[in-house]
Amino acid sequence: MNISVLVNGAKGRMGQEVVKAVKAEKDLSLVKTVDIGDNLAESITETQPQVVIDFSLPKTRMEVIRAIVENKAKGVIGTTGFTPEDMIIIEKWCNEFETAILIAPNFAIGAVLMMQFAKEAAKYLPKAEIIELHHDKKLDAPSGTALKTREKMEREDIPIHSVRLPGLVAHQEVIFGGLGQTLTIRHDTINRESFMPGVVKATKEIINKQGFFYGLEKIL
Amino acid sequence: MNISVLVNGAKGRMGQEVVKAVKAEKDLSLVKTVDIGDNLAESITETQPQVVIDFSLPKTRMEVIRAIVENKAKGVIGTTGFTPEDMIIIEKWCNEFETAILIAPNFAIGAVLMMQFAKEAAKYLPKAEIIELHHDKKLDAPSGTALKTREKMEREDIPIHSVRLPGLVAHQEVIFGGLGQTLTIRHDTINRESFMPGVVKATKEIINKQGFFYGLEKIL
Amino acid sequence: MNISVLVNGAKGRMGQEVVKAVKAEKDLSLVKTVDIGDNLAESITETQPQVVIDFSLPKTRMEVIRAIVENKAKGVIGTTGFTPEDMIIIEKWCNEFETAILIAPNFAIGAVLMMQFAKEAAKYLPKAEIIELHHDKKLDAPSGTALKTREKMEREDIPIHSVRLPGLVAHQEVIFGGLGQTLTIRHDTINRESFMPGVVKATKEIINKQGFFYGLEKIL
Amino acid sequence: MNISVLVNGAKGRMGQEVVKAVKAEKDLSLVKTVDIGDNLAESITETQPQVVIDFSLPKTRMEVIRAIVENKAKGVIGTTGFTPEDMIIIEKWCNEFETAILIAPNFAIGAVLMMQFAKEAAKYLPKAEIIELHHDKKLDAPSGTALKTREKMEREDIPIHSVRLPGLVAHQEVIFGGLGQTLTIRHDTINRESFMPGVVKATKEIINKQGFFYGLEKIL
Numbered sequence: 001m002n003i004s005v006l007v008n009g010a011k012g013r014m015g016q017e018v019v020k021a022v023k024a025e026k027d028l029s030l031v032k033t034v035d036i037g038d039n040l041a042e043s044i045t046e047t048q049p050q051v052v053i054d055f056s057l058p059k060t061r062m063e064v065i066r067a068i069v070e071n072k073a074k075g076v077i078g079t080t081g082f083t084p085e086d087m088i089i090i091e092k093w094c095n096e097f098e099t100a101i102l103i104a105p106n107f108a109i110g111a112v113l114m115m116q117f118a119k120e121a122a123k124y125l126p127k128a129e130i131i132e133l134h135h136d137k138k139l140d141a142p143s144g145t146a147l148k149t150r151e152k153m154e155r156e157d158i159p160i161h162s163v164r165l166p167g168l169v170a171h172q173e174v175i176f177g178g179l180g181q182t183l184t185i186r187h188d189t190i191n192r193e194s195f196m197p198g199v200v201k202a203t204k205e206i207i208n209k210q211g212f213f214y215g216l217e218k219i220l
Numbered sequence: 221m222n223i224s225v226l227v228n229g230a231k232g233r234m235g236q237e238v239v240k241a242v243k244a245e246k247d248l249s250l251v252k253t254v255d256i257g258d259n260l261a262e263s264i265t266e267t268q269p270q271v272v273i274d275f276s277l278p279k280t281r282m283e284v285i286r287a288i289v290e291n292k293a294k295g296v297i298g299t300t301g302f303t304p305e306d307m308i309i310i311e312k313w314c315n316e317f318e319t320a321i322l323i324a325p326n327f328a329i330g331a332v333l334m335m336q337f338a339k340e341a342a343k344y345l346p347k348a349e350i351i352e353l354h355h356d357k358k359l360d361a362p363s364g365t366a367l368k369t370r371e372k373m374e375r376e377d378i379p380i381h382s383v384r385l386p387g388l389v390a391h392q393e394v395i396f397g398g399l400g401q402t403l404t405i406r407h408d409t410i411n412r413e414s415f416m417p418g419v420v421k422a423t424k425e426i427i428n429k430q431g432f433f434y435g436l437e438k439i440l
Numbered sequence: 441m442n443i444s445v446l447v448n449g450a451k452g453r454m455g456q457e458v459v460k461a462v463k464a465e466k467d468l469s470l471v472k473t474v475d476i477g478d479n480l481a482e483s484i485t486e487t488q489p490q491v492v493i494d495f496s497l498p499k500t501r502m503e504v505i506r507a508i509v510e511n512k513a514k515g516v517i518g519t520t521g522f523t524p525e526d527m528i529i530i531e532k533w534c535n536e537f538e539t540a541i542l543i544a545p546n547f548a549i550g551a552v553l554m555m556q557f558a559k560e561a562a563k564y565l566p567k568a569e570i571i572e573l574h575h576d577k578k579l580d581a582p583s584g585t586a587l588k589t590r591e592k593m594e595r596e597d598i599p600i601h602s603v604r605l606p607g608l609v610a611h612q613e614v615i616f617g618g619l620g621q622t623l624t625i626r627h628d629t630i631n632r633e634s635f636m637p638g639v640v641k642a643t644k645e646i647i648n649k650q651g652f653f654y655g656l657e658k659i660l
Numbered sequence: 661m662n663i664s665v666l667v668n669g670a671k672g673r674m675g676q677e678v679v680k681a682v683k684a685e686k687d688l689s690l691v692k693t694v695d696i697g698d699n700l701a702e703s704i705t706e707t708q709p710q711v712v713i714d715f716s717l718p719k720t721r722m723e724v725i726r727a728i729v730e731n732k733a734k735g736v737i738g739t740t741g742f743t744p745e746d747m748i749i750i751e752k753w754c755n756e757f758e759t760a761i762l763i764a765p766n767f768a769i770g771a772v773l774m775m776q777f778a779k780e781a782a783k784y785l786p787k788a789e790i791i792e793l794h795h796d797k798k799l800d801a802p803s804g805t806a807l808k809t810r811e812k813m814e815r816e817d818i819p820i821h822s823v824r825l826p827g828l829v830a831h832q833e834v835i836f837g838g839l840g841q842t843l844t845i846r847h848d849t850i851n852r853e854s855f856m857p858g859v860v861k862a863t864k865e866i867i868n869k870q871g872f873f874y875g876l877e878k879i880l
Binding site: 128166 | 567568569571573576599601603604605606607608615616617618619620621622
């Protein structure tokens, strides 16, 4: 297997890690890096990558997707800000151009498993609370992952506690309480590298898919 | 739904909890309690319970099962000590007498979920270690649940650490390590009550089953 | 050492545990148990205990203390509800009658250590948050121990998160964040027995003291 | 306050962090950086720093100390490998040259607090176990901090469990068990930055000291 990859947003904090990860992976070949100021559509047309990995900015998100699908490349997208309306359009494009787009809010495999397990456990142990802990530079609370976890558990009454302290990176625990017992699922991230195995795995999987996928778990 | 239940081993520590739990559950009717010195087979024949819940002694385990199946009752079994050979025989009996037997090493729903999640997570994050923590009166180490967890993960190279301290009850955590991240699944038990929802649930489910089941997760 | 002890509030949930603990301790002799409806003052006068251990009701708290000091007995008090004004009066009585009273909001030695360590750590790692976790029958939040911990840390800006779930008993963790590191101090209680070593220890220590003490740590 | 500082071992992984930290601290002035191949003694003589911070190699440890004391500079030493015999000699030198040397095995303030609290807690809750968790590239087990913690607790019978997994950095928890309760003290490090506040603090404190100190807590 040898998959040609273009990285968009290559100079961002995540983008730099992605470039490193793609270079380090023998099954992937980095054919081009693109950032602000470069012409993405042209770059894709010229280099014809099989997959575009995109960690760029919310405001140009739909232009990026359009450039990918028109070139019949496949997309692994970490950029945030997609609305439900965006996703309906993207799904249509995927079918029209017969290609595949994956958008994932969290590429850490452990976080994806945490959310899946939380969803499953909530069926048997419906009482739960979420504690998410992040470094004190994170301004929003609750975290997107906490909100997504609660949504997956299909329970609006689950409290979310947000801890913000220096010395933390990104952590979450979901505690389920039942008669005489508790079950806790916890994910700890120490750096951006934690997202790379998920990005690489997604790149290898998307190659054989067609359609629109939301959430890393959909293609694993 | 109203299920008639006979409890065997009713005076043991677990048995007493089971009797309380059956009485408290509106869908279950306790028709008889049996303990050492009583004739179980006769009691079953006389009272014709739909389900026999058994938390008795390893040495009489096969006699108990035989008495259950011959009366075409169904069995929810918490007694330990069954060998692989025993299970082959029990499976044959279940088919011969057209009834159902569930044997479960742990009826705490949280523990069952922990084991299932550990099995699932091990596919994506193969490096893991288990820490099991119990009160200092527990003589064996590692715990049966830790061994069963490792077996389910299909990895013989997973270290198990056994902590024995006063003030603990029964706890286990499975820590998975991946690039830049860890995923932890932890189960905490504070008392025997934690097993009762699993016993009650199993009793309600077994009524519609036929065959032999090993592990609570098999009938949930 | 052989210390004569009277237990007040002996039929309450804590009182029953205290009676058991006093009986089990070779250095202590239980001379009398008193509960609602009994005349405490008379009982003390008649039996002349060296120490009165009191786990009774807030509303009669000052009468109880008065009965103890007038008889020159020493008091180990777990009853709650004392105001700062009460304490000033009690201190005066201790000096007037030349005896000793200890009032402690938490007799679990681990909880006392947790509070002391939190106070100490706050000097070096000023950013902290408290998570307290209790069974879902506990109606008040935050817990008294969480409030007392924050008070000892002399920081009003420390957030307290209250988790309420079945399967929990009484737990608290204080998380300190610093550059690149966190320090966590956690206390877990599984039952009322956890308070008994503190009650027994206090009873043995108070015998050699004179004056008023607030907090178990003051006499350890 | 303005303290002139020379950093020895400035190109090592810790040394680089120290250089950054000294530059960032307004009360400290970096007058010189020294590494392998440079002449440390001469550099000290020429630049006359008030404090030498040393994170270099075990084999030259005593030469480094000698160069510091002869120049009547003070030393903050993170290099490892000092034997009890070394320390006796260093103490003598400190007195002879009327200067001060601090050697610390761990400069993370949280780790120092963890060890102090563990020592204190062990007096009241003697049963304990240590779990230390590190990245899977760490070859030695148990960790030096775990061994030092046990030594401070003055209990040789405390089990140490060593967990080695990718995704971990450096973590330790000490669990104390008592009747019906546990107390847990945990320290988590996510990067080398965690040592810098301790190094800076030590540098500011050593300036007013005379003599030999082993352990950061000795001068805080």
